[in-house]
Amino acid sequence: MSEAVARRSPLRHLLQENKLTGVAVGLFGLLVLVALLAPSLVPHDPLATNAAHSVEPPSAQFWFGTDEVGRDVFSRTMVATQLDLGIALSAVAISFAIGSVLGAACGFFGGWLDRITARLVDTLMAFPLFLLAMAIISVLGNSTANVVYATALVNLPFYIRMARAEAAKLRGSGYIEAARLAGMGPAQLLTAHVYPNILPPIMVQISLNLGWAILNAAGLSFIGLGVRPPVAEWGIMVADGASLIVSGAWWVSLFPGVALMLTVLCFNLIGDGLRDVLDPRRVT
Amino acid sequence: MTALLDIADLRCRFPVRGRKGSFLHAVDGVSFSIDRGEAVALVGESGCGKSTLARLVARLIDPDSGQISFAGIDLVAIPARRFADDPARARIQMVFQDAGDSIDPRYTARQAIAEPIRGLTRQTRAGLAARVAEVAALAGLPEALLDRTAHQLSGGQKARVGIARALGPAPDVLILDEPTAALDVSVQALVLRLFDDLRRELGLSLLFISHDLGVVRLLCARVLVMYLGQIVESGPAADLFDAPRHPYTQALVDAVPNPARRGQRLRITGDIVSAIDPPANACRFVGRCPVAIARCRSEAPMLREVMPGRQVACHL
Amino acid sequence: MSAGDMSGALLEITDLSLEFRGRGGTVRALEAVSLSVRAGEMLGLVGESGSGKSVTAYALLRIMDAAAHVTAGQAWFRGTDLLGCDAAAMRGVRGRGIAMIFQNPRAALNPVVPVGRQIMVALRHAGVAGGARAAALALMDRVHIADAARRFEALPLELSGGLCQRIMIALALAARPALLIADEPTTGLDVTTQAVIMDLIAETAREAGMATLLITHDLALAGEQCDRIAVMHAGHVVEIAATAAILEQPRHPYTRRLLASMPQGKMALTELRPIPGGLPDLRASLPPCRYAARCERHAADCDAGPLPRLWQDAHFIACRHP
Numbered sequence: 001m002s003e004a005v006a007r008r009s010p011l012r013h014l015l016q017e018n019k020l021t022g023v024a025v026g027l028f029g030l031l032v033l034v035a036l037l038a039p040s041l042v043p044h045d046p047l048a049t050n051a052a053h054s055v056e057p058p059s060a061q062f063w064f065g066t067d068e069v070g071r072d073v074f075s076r077t078m079v080a081t082q083l084d085l086g087i088a089l090s091a092v093a094i095s096f097a098i099g100s101v102l103g104a105a106c107g108f109f110g111g112w113l114d115r116i117t118a119r120l121v122d123t124l125m126a127f128p129l130f131l132l133a134m135a136i137i138s139v140l141g142n143s144t145a146n147v148v149y150a151t152a153l154v155n156l157p158f159y160i161r162m163a164r165a166e167a168a169k170l171r172g173s174g175y176i177e178a179a180r181l182a183g184m185g186p187a188q189l190l191t192a193h194v195y196p197n198i199l200p201p202i203m204v205q206i207s208l209n210l211g212w213a214i215l216n217a218a219g220l221s222f223i224g225l226g227v228r229p230p231v232a233e234w235g236i237m238v239a240d241g242a243s244l245i246v247s248g249a250w251w252v253s254l255f256p257g258v259a260l261m262l263t264v265l266c267f268n269l270i271g272d273g274l275r276d277v278l279d280p281r282r283v284t
Numbered sequence: 285m286t287a288l289l290d291i292a293d294l295r296c297r298f299p300v301r302g303r304k305g306s307f308l309h310a311v312d313g314v315s316f317s318i319d320r321g322e323a324v325a326l327v328g329e330s331g332c333g334k335s336t337l338a339r340l341v342a343r344l345i346d347p348d349s350g351q352i353s354f355a356g357i358d359l360v361a362i363p364a365r366r367f368a369d370d371p372a373r374a375r376i377q378m379v380f381q382d383a384g385d386s387i388d389p390r391y392t393a394r395q396a397i398a399e400p401i402r403g404l405t406r407q408t409r410a411g412l413a414a415r416v417a418e419v420a421a422l423a424g425l426p427e428a429l430l431d432r433t434a435h436q437l438s439g440g441q442k443a444r445v446g447i448a449r450a451l452g453p454a455p456d457v458l459i460l461d462e463p464t465a466a467l468d469v470s471v472q473a474l475v476l477r478l479f480d481d482l483r484r485e486l487g488l489s490l491l492f493i494s495h496d497l498g499v500v501r502l503l504c505a506r507v508l509v510m511y512l513g514q515i516v517e518s519g520p521a522a523d524l525f526d527a528p529r530h531p532y533t534q535a536l537v538d539a540v541p542n543p544a545r546r547g548q549r550l551r552i553t554g555d556i557v558s559a560i561d562p563p564a565n566a567c568r569f570v571g572r573c574p575v576a577i578a579r580c581r582s583e584a585p586m587l588r589e590v591m592p593g594r595q596v597a598c599h600l
Numbered sequence: 601m602s603a604g605d606m607s608g609a610l611l612e613i614t615d616l617s618l619e620f621r622g623r624g625g626t627v628r629a630l631e632a633v634s635l636s637v638r639a640g641e642m643l644g645l646v647g648e649s650g651s652g653k654s655v656t657a658y659a660l661l662r663i664m665d666a667a668a669h670v671t672a673g674q675a676w677f678r679g680t681d682l683l684g685c686d687a688a689a690m691r692g693v694r695g696r697g698i699a700m701i702f703q704n705p706r707a708a709l710n711p712v713v714p715v716g717r718q719i720m721v722a723l724r725h726a727g728v729a730g731g732a733r734a735a736a737l738a739l740m741d742r743v744h745i746a747d748a749a750r751r752f753e754a755l756p757l758e759l760s761g762g763l764c765q766r767i768m769i770a771l772a773l774a775a776r777p778a779l780l781i782a783d784e785p786t787t788g789l790d791v792t793t794q795a796v797i798m799d800l801i802a803e804t805a806r807e808a809g810m811a812t813l814l815i816t817h818d819l820a821l822a823g824e825q826c827d828r829i830a831v832m833h834a835g836h837v838v839e840i841a842a843t844a845a846i847l848e849q850p851r852h853p854y855t856r857r858l859l860a861s862m863p864q865g866k867m868a869l870t871e872l873r874p875i876p877g878g879l880p881d882l883r884a885s886l887p888p889c890r891y892a893a894r895c896e897r898h899a900a901d902c903d904a905g906p907l908p909r910l911w912q913d914a915h916f917i918a919c920r921h922p
Contacts (some may be wrong), residue, residue, distance in 0.1 A: 106358035174386030176398075178449070180344060181378055183368045193388055329790035330761075439649075468648040469817060473861040480869050495791050498820075498863040502872065524884065539795035543823030543847055588805035 021273025044072035046079045046232045055249050066252035067240055076232040077255050083233050084263070087144065088213040091151035096206055098152075099159025100198070105159070107167030108194050109186065114164070121157040129154045133216060137225040147226050147265045150158040151216050155209065162205060166198035200278050207271035211264035218260055234260045287317035288489050289341070289457055294350035296336055300560055308560045310336035311347070312513035318457065323483055323490040325500040325521065327512035327536065334493045337510070338461050341491065342378045343367040355456070374404040374453035381462040383442035387434040392428040393420075393445045401452040415452060423448035424478060440471035447478065457489045458482075464499060476503055498540050501525055506593075509533045512568045515587060519594035529596040531573050567599070575600065602747070609636040610779055610811050611660075616673030618659055620654075625883035629655050630835045631890075632909070633673070637779060642805060642812040644822030644843070646858075647832035650879045653815045656832075657781045659683075661698060662690055678778065695725055699772035704783040705764035709756040715767045716740070716752030719774060726775030739770040743800060762793035763806075766800065773804060778893045781807060783815045798825055819858055823847050830916075831855050834879055834890040836907070840916035851915065851922040897921045 019183060044062070050070030058065040064073035106114040124132070136150040170193075179193055218235030220226035227233045229240075234256040241252030300306040310333040318324050328334045332565070339345045341352060343364050348375040352359040354372060362370050380386035387396045397416050401407060407415060415506040420430060425444040434442060443463060449478045450458055460479065464472040480486050481501055494500050500507060500521065507524045507534065509517040562568050567580040579599050587597040618630040630652045637643045649651045658664045660675050660682055675682040680693055702708045710718055711725060719736040728735050740748040743766040756764055772780055780823050782801060786794035802825055805812045816822055822829050823843055830840040831852065841850040850856045860873040877894035880886055888907040902920050909918045 009413070054464050172383055174380050175388040175391075177339075177344060178378075178380065178386045178396075178446075179388075179399065180368055181342065181373070181450075182453075183403035184399075185368055186365075196390060329792060440878075456624045469819070469858070470648065470861045470875040473863075474873045476869060477872065477874065497791070502863050502867065535792050539791045541795075541798075541818060541820040541824040543820060543843070 013103075014159075014184040018273050018276055020269055021276070022214045024266045024269030024273065027262065028270060031081060031085060031263060031266065034078055035085050036235060038075075038078040040076050042072075042075035044075045046071065046076040047230050054150060055244065055252070057249075058251055064255045065249075067237070067252045068244065071230075073237070073252060073255055076237060077234070077259050080234050080237065080256065081259070081263075083144070083227065083231065084214055084217060087148055087151070087217045088190055088210050091148045091155065091213045091217070092209050094148070094152040095155035095159050095209075096202070098204055099156045100163040101195070102162025103160040104167040104190060104195050104198055106167075107164035108171060108190055116162075117160060121160050124154075124157045127206075130216065130219065133220060134223070134225050137220060142225060142228050144227055144231075147217050147220055150214050150220070154211065154216070158205070158209070159202065162202055163198055166201060167194050170194055170197055204271050206279065207267050211267035211271075214260065214263055214267075288320045289318040289350070289491075290353040290354060290381075291316050291341065292351040292353070294337070294340060294347050294352065296340055296345070296347045304558075305442065306561050309333075309513045309562055311340060312562070314350075314510070314513070314515055314516065316508055316518065317462055318489045318491060320456070320489055321483060321487045322506070323479075323492060323504040325492045325494060325504035325507045326510060327494060327497060327500055327507055329495050331512070332510045333513040334510055335461065338378065338459050338491070338493055340375055341457075342374075342459050361500055368403075374400075375456045376459070377450040377453060377457075378459040378461060379443075379446050379450045379463045381465055383439070383446040383463075383466070384434050386446055389434055392431050392433055393425065393437065395450075396434075396445055397449045397452055400449060404453040406564070416448075419448040419451040420444075422482065424474070438469050440474070443467060443471070443475055444478075447475075451486075455488070457491065459491045459493070461493050462495070463492075465494070465496070472499065479481065479503060496540075497525065509536065512562060514597065515595075516569070516597045517595065518587075519591075523594065529590065529594070530598045531575050531600075532569055541575040567597075610639045610678065611637040611813070612674075612676045613656070613660070614674045614676075616656065616659065616675060617671045618655060618664075619669055619671055620665070620667045622667050627882045628835060628886070629668075629882060630659070631834070632907075633832075634909070635830050635835050635837055635840060636804045637811050637813055639778065639811055640805075640809050641827045642802065642814055642825060644826035645813060645815045645832060646817070646819050646822050646828040646829055648817055648879070650882075651832040651836065652835040653832050654783055655898060657700065657783055657813065657815055660781070661694055661700060663694075688767045695722065695777065696775040697777055698779045698781060699775065699777040700767070700781040700783065701768045701772050701785050703787050705761060705768045705785075706756050706759075708768060709764060711756055714753045714755060715759065715764075716754075719767070719770050722771045722774035728774075735774075736770075739773060740767075742773070742804065743767075743770045745770075760793075761789045762797060765789065765793075765797050769797075769800060769804065773808065776808065777810060779813065781813045781815070784817070785814075786821070787817070801825075819862060820864065831858070834886075835882060836890055836918060837916070838891065838918050842914065845915055852919050853897050853922070854891050857896075889918075 048071065050066070053062065053066045053070045054068055056062060056066045057258060062072050062074065067073055068095035102117060106117045133150040133154045136153065137146055140146040141147070176189060176193060179189055184192065217226060218233070218238070221233050221235030222239045224239070226235055229236055238253045238260070241249065244252050292315050294311055296311040297307040297309045300308055314337060314487070326334050326337065340347050340366050342599060343359055343362070346364045346486070349362060350360070354376065355464055359371055359372065367373055394416055398412055401412055401415050417427065420427065423444045425441065425448055429437060437445065446463070464475050467475060476499060481488060483490055486596050490504070492500060492504050504521050507518065507521045508515050509530065517524065517528065517533045524533060525537055528537055565582060565584055567573070567576070570576045570580045573580065577599065583599070585597045585599050587595050589595050613636065614634050616630055616633040620627040620629055633652070633656055635643070645653045645656065659670060662682070670683055677693065677697060680689060680695065680697070689842070709715065716736050719739055720732040723732045723735050737748050737752065738819065740751065745751055745763065745766050751759070751763070759767070785797070785801065786797050789797060799819065800882065801812065804810070812824060814826055821845070824852065826843055828842050829846045831838050831846070831854065833854050839846065839850065839855050846855060847859070850859060857873065857875045861875055875894060880890050880893060887903045889902050892902045897919055907918050908920055
């Protein structure tokens with residue numbers, strides 16, 4: 001009991017314990033690869049219309065079939081990976097960067113900063129978040145950048161609250177007192193001891209949040225408040241194909257829909273796996 | 285010779301949540317002094333205020349009133365939140381009760397020990413490394429363990445990291461907040477010997493806070509007994525244990541398990557009373573004191589000198 | 601393997617070996633542990649952290665971690681095979697035959713149920729049907745809880761550590777067990793409260809004719825309260841004897857060093873002799889005597905054959921060169 005086990009590489013530990021997480025990480029790797037390489041490797045130009053081949057089922061020429069204006073669904077689905085992943089990653093990165101720092105400062109220092117931020121967060125959270133995103137887009141206009149900003153803003157309270165709770169927990173820790181004895185001022189305490197120690201639980205949430213961010217972006221595009229056509233994006237593609245399902249053209253919506261589902265599932269599984277690494281007693 | 289550390293009439297109270305006008309009197313008029321190279325014990329149970337007193341002396345929190353004078357410098361004049369920048373910060377350091385909690389879980393022992401040295405002294409890279417090695421050796425921490433993190437160390441090893449870290453900035457006063465409470469008996473003995481060696485070799489003054497009288501007796505020359513924010517008895521360790529004058533001290537002495545004495549003992553009944561809004565005109569021990577008289581309920585006893593070097597706050 | 605006069609033993613543990621199997625290896629936490637508790641006596645099980653004293657108690661009541669596996673040995677309590685009986689029989693033993701109180705009483709109580717009702721639950725488990733509330737109040741009186749009627753509805757976090765421990769003792773007494781296992785019951789409490797709680801445990805044990813297994817790291821505490829003491833080191837029982845014999849004529853080198861490293865009476869700091877080295881790594885392959893590496897009486901033949909375990913006039917010792 002007085003001896004301790006040397007730490008194994010967390011990644012190897014993670015993959016050995018949880019095969020499902022290993023699969024998810026592999027899938028994530030694949031997604032990144034597709035996002036990077038798809039634009040150069042796809043068989044057809046994702047934007048090229050072809051009226052002669054409108055709404056054709058999957059075939060040897062068009063692997064996933066074509067949509068209403070004859071565009072290759074496969075190429076569009078693959079190319080959209082880059083956009084959707086990009087939107088999700090940027091939005092979450094912005095939310096996290098601002099939210100975690102602000103939340104940590106609020107949780108650790110309290111005072112007027114905490115009070116003001118709390119009111120701001122309460123205000124934001126009073127709105128159903130998707131509606132808030134819709135409202136922001138309608139004011140700012142449809143564009144990829146605005147989708148990113150809207151998603152980031154709507155996500156912000158989540159990170160602020162999480163960081164604040166974690167930082168408040170740390171406030172009474174022995175090592176914070178010890179650091180004060182070592183001559184550290186408040187800013188140093190925050191950067192050297194508080195922020196690094198609140199990151200692990202937030203990392204788990206980032207991963208789960210990425211899935212949500214993609215759904216948010218796709219959802220906005222689905223209702224026409226997101227990315228503008230003819231850009232290839234999963235949400236728009238599902239919207240385009242929705243009206244065609246009734247007439248039997250299942251492939252236009254299905255493939256982008258499955259892509260969306262797999263990506264979100266992948267992020268959620270990675271998030272679960274990260275949680276297991278951080279707290280081995282809570283194996284899901 | 286003036287004392288190195290002089291505390292005079294220190295008071296610190298905290299407002300009670302939800303009860304306006306009510307205060308928890310954590311430290312209520314404490315005075316004592318410590319000379320250079322002296323080991324003084326502060327003994328008391330939970331709720332007596334010793335942790336608060338430790339943090340007041342370490343200048344982590346501010347008192348409401350009173351004086352803390354260190355080598356002639358008035359420490360109260362510098363507020364706690366600015367004390368980190370003061371040159372006096374390096375001269376008073378603390379060893380914590382829960383050594384594991386007092387080390388950042390991401391830090392190695394080396395990094396934890398280096399932190400105060402880097403923050404409080406001017407050192408080159410090489411000088412820093414040398415100093416870390418020096419204090420680690422002083423604390424009996426093998427070089428090989430320096431690159432381990434807290435969870436890879438045993439209780440005794442973590443305690444040594446805490447001690448090495450406190451020694452880094454070359455302090456004059458070391459506040460020891462129940463440093464052996466979480467340790468096994470055999471490790472405890474080693475750590476106590478270490479404190480004594482350090483005291484003699486480096487001329488360190490020690491303020492040893494504990495509830496364990498057996499341990500305190502070994503290490504400290506003088507003992508202060510604290511109850512509900514006040515000092516109720518003080519004097520040389522041996523005298524205090526052989527012939528306690530205050531009933532609470534007697535109860536503490538009797539509470540130490542002693543196989544040789546399975547019989548008659550002073551046991552205090554009732555539960556610990558809280559330090560919220562204590563009565564101004566009665567002894568705070570009266571609800572639990574087995575030998576209380578009428579006067580104890582109507583008049584608070586003052587700390588008075590009954591013999592040279594011996595003070596008691598009791599009517600009897 | 602027991603002394604001749606162990607008839608009337610309430611609890612008999614024979615050659616108990618237990619290991620924890622996990623990713624980091626197999627920890628041989630207990631090896632050939634044998635001890636017994638007679639009706640009505642208080643046996644102190646003394647050892648440092650990692651010695652296996654708590655593990656022994658948990659193994660008896662089968663409340664161990666899933667990673668724990670008993671690899672050998674038996675434990676008999678009043679005709680019941682504790683390690684081999686089925687779950688229903690075990691439930692009958694827990695609380696009714698053997699009760700246990702733990703360190704950190706507040707953590708062992710249900711935080712959202714008033715303490716009085718928790719005692720009533722224990723009483724119902726013990727078969728007390730009607731009048732459970734009155735019986736619960738009576739138990740609270742028995743453990744000297746002042747103002748019991750008011751404290752009945754209190755939640756554990758409203759009570760002090762000492763009071764919570766009294767509630768635990770009341771819970772343990774509810775089914776009138778024959779054996780009480782007290783696992784470090786006073787560690788973590790204030791010194792004066794420790795003394796009062798220990799007195800309470802001794803008093804209730806005496807009144808109820810209950811045997812007690814007191815698990816503690818404090819040899820002085822065991823010396824003050826117990827009739828006999830068993831000393832454990834790194835999963836082995838190294839010495840068992842009457843209290844006076846352990847304190848005045850310890851035969852095992854570890855017991856002697858343990859006594860010498862504890863502050864006692866008017867000892868000076870320089871007289872305090874700490875034990876060198878640390879606990880052995882219980883995952884590694886270990887010599888027959890696990891204290892050998894730190895023992896000043898270590899000789900070459902200590903590592904050769906199996907560890908001799910002998911009883912001599914009601915004094916047990918596991919040492920080749922005592």
